[in-house]
Amino acid sequence: MGHSQELSEFKHGTVKGCHPCYKSIREISLLLNIPRSTVSGIIIKWKQLGTTATQLRSAHV
Template identity: 85%
Template sequence: MQTASTNICERLCNKSIHDISWLLNIPRSTVSGIITKWKQLGTTATQPPSGRPRHMTERGQGMLKHTVRRSHQLSAESIAKDLQTSCGLQISTTTVCRELHGMGLYG
């Protein structure tokens, strides 16, 4: 597949969106979207993801679930301390509660 800059160059050479689509064998909507993005942003690069990255990884979530299933009577504070000593994962008690609620575990 050709790069977005090729599409822009073709457009600048006064070719129609239909012609560019046919020449590069890609959908017209793709060509149109790239040209629109170029006009609005001056680049065709994608934007970085919005929001803050998650603190716990999937591995950390698995370890949290394993810890809770092993001994389900522990408090969130003791779970956070246990994760810190066993895996070096430093999370707060609020994060522990939030993650457990996200997994469907309450109480």
């Protein structure tokens, strides 16, 4: 797998803004040119945690 870039706060906000306007995950994905799985992950995280901020990862030793 390749290394991916983090999405900007703008794109996170755009996903959150499109979702309540009855845009489908597919439509949002095409609009922002990001994978459907990423859009879905953002929406799920937003619903469960109330935020889309990047969480710190624990170091594996």
